[in-house]
Amino acid sequence: MPTARIFQRPKNAMQSGKHRTDSWQLEFEPSEPKRPDPLTGWAGSGDTRDQLRLFFPTAEAAIAHCEREGFGYTVVPAPQKTLKLQSYADNFK
Known part of the structure; x- marks a missing residue:
């Protein structure tokens, strides 16, 4: 059974x-x-799911798609969005 990775870019x-x-x-593993x-000399394999x-x-x-098709899956949580607030004057400290 193929396994897939579900993530947010x-x-x-x-x-x-x-x-x-x-x-x-x-993406499939x-x-x-x-x-x-x-x-x-190029790297390749016979696995065509790598291109999908x-x-x-x-x-x-x-997740519903993976369960409907019978794929195993892992969900990678979305990265935490942080703001780095600084002023232009902070560049010259």
Whole structure:
């Protein structure tokens, strides 16, 4: 039985936008390790579920999908959002 990981994507640290941070993502855990291709040297495996990512509006919808399809799952809680409040003058202390 394949196992999946359900998580909410964090905000990109390099940009100020919050695109797709409110949706929940489902990724499958790899069933076999990656190995280098002898010709190109790229890492790959025969597991095609590694390429699949599903997006859901809520964590409950993702859990319902896993239970309906018979997948095992683990839910990673959403990261805690903290604000670092400081003024511009704090840069020169």
